[in-house]
Amino acid sequence: MTSDNRLDLEFAYTSHDDSCKDLYSPYYYCRRPRGHDGLHAAGFGSSRLRWDHRADHPPRMLS
Numbered sequence: 544m545t546s547d548n549r550l551d552l553e554f555a556y557t558s559h560d561d562s563c564k565d566l567y568s569p570y571y572y573c574r575r576p577r578g579h580d581g582l583h584a585a586g587f588g589s590s591r592l593r594w595d596h597r598a599d600h601p602p603r604m605l606s
Contacts, residue, residue, distance in 0.1 A: 547591065550575070550584050567594050 554574045563573035565583045571592055573583035582593040 550591070551587070553579075554587075565594075565596055567592060 553576060557574060557576045561577055563575050563577050563579060563583060565573040567573070567583065567585065571585040573579075574585050575583065583596060584591065584593045586592050
């Protein structure tokens with residue numbers, strides 16, 4: 544199973560309330576489960592984004 548397929552399964556079974564929500568931009572939140580290992584990820588297919596967490600950029604909610 545590819546990493547993209549695994550992420551699709553994680554996204555399918557992770558509710559919005561249980562997702563990580565590390566903010567990457569005004570438009571994308573991490574959709575992986577809270578407390579996951581590895582890169583943050585959001586989106587599907589060719590629109591999927593992955594990013595490292597930056598300690599100086601804590602999670603925050605849109606205003």
